Structure formats: C-alpha cells, structure tokens
Amino acid sequence: MVVQGKGGGYDASMNLPRLRPLDVVPVEHEGKTMFRARDNEGIIEQEVVLPPVVFVVWSMLDGSVGLADLQDRIAERFKGTKIPLQDLENIVRDLDEHFLLESDRLAERRREIADAYRNAPHRPPKFAGLSYSKSPVQLSIELDGYFKGEKGAGLPDGSAAGEEVRGVIAPHIDFPRGGWCYTHAYREIAQRSRADLYLILGVAHASPPNPMVVTSKSYHTPLGPAETDRDFVDALAKRFPRCFDDEVVHRNEHSAEFQAVFLRHARRDAPFTVVPILCSAFEMYCGPESPSSAPRVEEFLQALRETLEASGKKTCIVAGVDYAHVGPRFGDKVDLDQKLVDWMTAEDRKSLDRIREGDAEGFWQSVVADGNRRHVCGLSATYAALRLLGPAKGGLLQYGYAPDPAGGIVSFAAAAF
Known part of the structure; x- marks a missing residue:
C-alpha cells in the first residue's frame, strides 16, 4: 500500500498531529527509492510505502506545526521548494487515514484493537x-x-x-x-x-x-x-x-x-x-x-x-x-x-x-x-x-x-x- 496524498478537507486552523514512532527504512519500489514503514504495534495490517515527498512531510510532523508552518519549514529545508497548502493538506489527511499519525482516529483504532484482544x-x-x-x-x-x-x-x-x-x-x-x-x-x-x-x-x-x-x-x-x-x-x-x-x-x-x-x-x-x-x-x-x-x-x-x-x-x-x-x-x-x-x-x-x-x-x-x-x-x-x-x-x-x-x-x- 503506497501513501500518495489523495485525501482532503483537513482542518488547517490547528496544529497538525504528530508522527507515530514507526520503523522506517529506505527501499527500492518499482525502480524508485521509497520508504517502508513497519508498525511494531500491528495497527497497520499492510506494509506501507511512502514516496519521498510524503516521507518528508511525515518526518516533520512533531505536533507543533500547522499547515503554513509546515510549508515554510519544507521550503527552508529544501531551498525554496514550496508545496501548495492543498497538497500538504491532502498528504496529512492520507497519512492520518493510514494510521501514521497520533490523532483521534488512531486513538479510536487503538481502543477497538485493545477491546478485540481483551474479548478474544x-x-x-x-x-x-x-x-x-x-x-x-x-x-x-x-x-x-x-x-x-x-x-x-x-x-x-x-x-x-x-x-x-x-x-x-x-x-x-x-x-x-x-x-x-x-x-x-x-x-x-x-x-x-x-x-x-x-x-x-x-x-x-x-x-x-x-x-x-x-x-x-x-x-x-x-x-x-x-x-x-x-x-x-x-x-x-x-x-x-x-x-x-x-x-x-x-x-x-x-x-x-x-x-x-x-x-x-x-x-x-x-x-x-x-x-x-x-x-x-x-x-x-x-x-x-x-x-x-x-x-x-x-x-x-x-x-x-x-x-x-x-x-x-x-x-x-x-x-x-x-x-x-x-x-x-x-x-x-x-x-x-x-x-x-x-x-x-x-x-x-x-x-x-x-x-x-x-x-x-x-x-x-x-x-x-x-x-x-x-x-x-x-x-x-x-x-x-x-x-x-x-x-x-x-x-x-x-x-x-x-x-x-x-x-x-x-x-x-x-x-x-
């Protein structure tokens, strides 16, 4: 499963959720360098592969930045490269949908998994x-x-x-x-x-x-x-x-x-x-x-x-x-x-x-x-x-x-x- 950043509608008025501490390693995927995320918690059932741009966005989400701040940080780090806010919003939404961020959605999924294990x-x-x-x-x-x-x-x-x-x-x-x-x-x-x-x-x-x-x-x-x-x-x-x-x-x-x-x-x-x-x-x-x-x-x-x-x-x-x-x-x-x-x-x-x-x-x-x-x-x-x-x-x-x-x-x- 490749996270592409096709979501949308993220609320930009507040700080973005921070990244999850996943085990990420560079891999070759379809002839390109990508980043494979391994989840020791097992919340993500499938292997997740992040394209370089998505990986950069994910790696900068420390819980203290909003979309505009994130855009500026990326531009500063990568010599003026400015990712449109809508694209950033889409990427963050997609990361959240794949349980790669410490968000309310992830917390709810953790509760569901814990309840299922407890009742098994x-x-x-x-x-x-x-x-x-x-x-x-x-x-x-x-x-x-x-x-x-x-x-x-x-x-x-x-x-x-x-x-x-x-x-x-x-x-x-x-x-x-x-x-x-x-x-x-x-x-x-x-x-x-x-x-x-x-x-x-x-x-x-x-x-x-x-x-x-x-x-x-x-x-x-x-x-x-x-x-x-x-x-x-x-x-x-x-x-x-x-x-x-x-x-x-x-x-x-x-x-x-x-x-x-x-x-x-x-x-x-x-x-x-x-x-x-x-x-x-x-x-x-x-x-x-x-x-x-x-x-x-x-x-x-x-x-x-x-x-x-x-x-x-x-x-x-x-x-x-x-x-x-x-x-x-x-x-x-x-x-x-x-x-x-x-x-x-x-x-x-x-x-x-x-x-x-x-x-x-x-x-x-x-x-x-x-x-x-x-x-x-x-x-x-x-x-x-x-x-x-x-x-x-x-x-x-x-x-x-x-x-x-x-x-x-x-x-x-x-x-x-």
Missing part, C-alpha cells in the same frame, strides 16, 4: 504462515530440520544427563535466520526440563509504558496451545494490579510467540502451562542506572518472585531475546564491514560473559555503559531473567549473527542455567 478467547498464532508453516505436520518437519541442520543441536535423544535446567536464553529472530540457534536452547529443555510452568520473558518491541506486561490469553500455535496459567496470573495480579496494563502489545509481538512454538515442539505431549510476559525498555524508568533503582520495575520483579514461590510449581524461565542490532538499518552511520562485525562480537562476548556468571547488574552495565551503542533489544528481558534466576551460573551454548535485509546485522545466543 486466546491469542492466535500471528506469524503462522509468515515466519513458519501453519500446517502442524509441515511445521514439525521445519523445526526438526533446524535441529538436524549443519549448525543445529541435533534431535533430542531422550537422555537426561546433568541437573535439571532452570532457565534458558533463546533467540527471537525469525526461524529461517536463527532457527539453528533456538535448537541448542530447546534441546536442553527437551532433555533436561520437566517443568510444570514456563515463564516466558519476551521483548515488547512497541515499548509500552508498563515495564513488564502479562497476558491472560493462551498462546495458540499450529502444534497446539501453550496454555497460560490463569491461576498464576490471577495471583500475580493481586500482588501487582497493573501487570495487565498494555496487554494488547502481546497481539502483534513475535518474541513470545516463537518461544511458544518451540516449547510445544520440544515438550510435545507433556503437560505444562506458560506465563507470557513482555518486557519493555527499563531505561524509561532508570536511564543508565540499574533497574533495581526503579521502584516500578522492582515492585513487579518482587511480585513475580513471590508468586513463583507461592505457586509451588517447578518452573523454567525462558528468555526470548536478541542482542546487537548494528549497521545503517539501525541508525549507525558506519560501513557494514568486518571491522563493525569484530567490534560487535567483542562487545557481545563481554555481555555474554556476564550472563554466564548470572550477573544481572554486570550484564546491564556492559550494555548501557556506552549508551547501548549495539541497540540490544533483549536488554531488559535478559536482566529480568538473570534477576529471577538468582545466583545461577549459565553455560553459553551458541552465539551467532545474521544479516538484516535492509542493511544491518542482528546477533543472538543460546544459553542454559
């Missing part, structure tokens, strides 16, 4: 048929293929040597790029976990204001449902009533869904329940300081610990996280070369050393000390997992990275505790 009986597999097969038989074949592949962990053989695993770190990158790495974490679960409850800590890429967001919905997968433990989440809500705030972010988030899929495959017919929690950016509460200094984060972690202890259930913590996101695709003004890869892997290794030691605070500082130059999206979820696991040593199973098609590199790892 379960969370459907959003990415089935996109990131993995929606056929149960074909999906099982796909997942087994990752286990048996050149870099895979090998199929579980039924042995259970060693202590029971208390937690794992797995990727949340799409399966075609990182499926092999998932297998090293989930082979540990298949062979060394008999947990009743899996606490899934994913990443809320939409960055809601609630630091940790719980859902009461079971995550359905083509292999069967990962049933959410309603007794557990109800008990957690009594200790931390705001845990369901922003629950709708689960609707479009892949990081927990991908863990539910691999869990269903790894544990097959074994009975278990899950508690899916999405971690937002703790930095919103503590900046570069430790999240332990942020009361709202600490209150949630304490409530979660107390609920885990009171449940009496054998629990395994699953962190679905990726690490570095570097390169032009992620805003880095650097060449995508071996020097960048070497720097990324060296810094990642420092962070992974802290993970192996079970050092939550050391891990946090290893990422934020330079302002999170690596754009580590799994920062908060990994920190939360390490805090909940307590003084537990981990074993690094695998580390890897994969290219981003738009010009970047994403790193990920598998570890077990």
Whole structure:
C-alpha cells in the first residue's frame, strides 16, 4: 500500500498531529527509492510505502506545526521548494487515514484493537504462515530440520544427563535466520526440563509504558496451545494490579510467540502451562542506572518472585531475546564491514560473559555503559531473567549473527542455567 496524498478537507486552523514512532527504512519500489514503514504495534495490517515527498512531510510532523508552518519549514529545508497548502493538506489527511499519525482516529483504532484482544478467547498464532508453516505436520518437519541442520543441536535423544535446567536464553529472530540457534536452547529443555510452568520473558518491541506486561490469553500455535496459567496470573495480579496494563502489545509481538512454538515442539505431549510476559525498555524508568533503582520495575520483579514461590510449581524461565542490532538499518552511520562485525562480537562476548556468571547488574552495565551503542533489544528481558534466576551460573551454548535485509546485522545466543 503506497501513501500518495489523495485525501482532503483537513482542518488547517490547528496544529497538525504528530508522527507515530514507526520503523522506517529506505527501499527500492518499482525502480524508485521509497520508504517502508513497519508498525511494531500491528495497527497497520499492510506494509506501507511512502514516496519521498510524503516521507518528508511525515518526518516533520512533531505536533507543533500547522499547515503554513509546515510549508515554510519544507521550503527552508529544501531551498525554496514550496508545496501548495492543498497538497500538504491532502498528504496529512492520507497519512492520518493510514494510521501514521497520533490523532483521534488512531486513538479510536487503538481502543477497538485493545477491546478485540481483551474479548478474544486466546491469542492466535500471528506469524503462522509468515515466519513458519501453519500446517502442524509441515511445521514439525521445519523445526526438526533446524535441529538436524549443519549448525543445529541435533534431535533430542531422550537422555537426561546433568541437573535439571532452570532457565534458558533463546533467540527471537525469525526461524529461517536463527532457527539453528533456538535448537541448542530447546534441546536442553527437551532433555533436561520437566517443568510444570514456563515463564516466558519476551521483548515488547512497541515499548509500552508498563515495564513488564502479562497476558491472560493462551498462546495458540499450529502444534497446539501453550496454555497460560490463569491461576498464576490471577495471583500475580493481586500482588501487582497493573501487570495487565498494555496487554494488547502481546497481539502483534513475535518474541513470545516463537518461544511458544518451540516449547510445544520440544515438550510435545507433556503437560505444562506458560506465563507470557513482555518486557519493555527499563531505561524509561532508570536511564543508565540499574533497574533495581526503579521502584516500578522492582515492585513487579518482587511480585513475580513471590508468586513463583507461592505457586509451588517447578518452573523454567525462558528468555526470548536478541542482542546487537548494528549497521545503517539501525541508525549507525558506519560501513557494514568486518571491522563493525569484530567490534560487535567483542562487545557481545563481554555481555555474554556476564550472563554466564548470572550477573544481572554486570550484564546491564556492559550494555548501557556506552549508551547501548549495539541497540540490544533483549536488554531488559535478559536482566529480568538473570534477576529471577538468582545466583545461577549459565553455560553459553551458541552465539551467532545474521544479516538484516535492509542493511544491518542482528546477533543472538543460546544459553542454559
């Protein structure tokens, strides 16, 4: 869907709505440079492509300008180019109609989506048929293929040597790029976990204001449902009533869904329940300081610990996280070369050393000390997992990275505790 600017009738007597914080990257579309907007909230169901002029208008909408001001700013920036007010009005209207602006129309759509999710009986597999097969038989074949592949962990053989695993770190990158790495974490679960409850800590890429967001919905997968433990989440809500705030972010988030899929495959017919929690950016509460200094984060972690202890259930913590996101695709003004890869892997290794030691605070500082130059999206979820696991040593199973098609590199790892 290409936003062309064919609307009209926008009220020019007041400031225009500001842009939404979307993930926008330049792309080639029909032989021309365009800008693709990706919506982590999932409000925009189709891919949106912005022509250059529309992108410029969108990028200048900060909530403080009217049409005349916008016209002047564009003329100043582009050496006298003056877009007619009617054309600007049409573009703004079209942007609003496509839910690209923070407007009343968008607010109403958000309410509709939140109500629909709240009333749904379960969370459907959003990415089935996109990131993995929606056929149960074909999906099982796909997942087994990752286990048996050149870099895979090998199929579980039924042995259970060693202590029971208390937690794992797995990727949340799409399966075609990182499926092999998932297998090293989930082979540990298949062979060394008999947990009743899996606490899934994913990443809320939409960055809601609630630091940790719980859902009461079971995550359905083509292999069967990962049933959410309603007794557990109800008990957690009594200790931390705001845990369901922003629950709708689960609707479009892949990081927990991908863990539910691999869990269903790894544990097959074994009975278990899950508690899916999405971690937002703790930095919103503590900046570069430790999240332990942020009361709202600490209150949630304490409530979660107390609920885990009171449940009496054998629990395994699953962190679905990726690490570095570097390169032009992620805003880095650097060449995508071996020097960048070497720097990324060296810094990642420092962070992974802290993970192996079970050092939550050391891990946090290893990422934020330079302002999170690596754009580590799994920062908060990994920190939360390490805090909940307590003084537990981990074993690094695998580390890897994969290219981003738009010009970047994403790193990920598998570890077990």
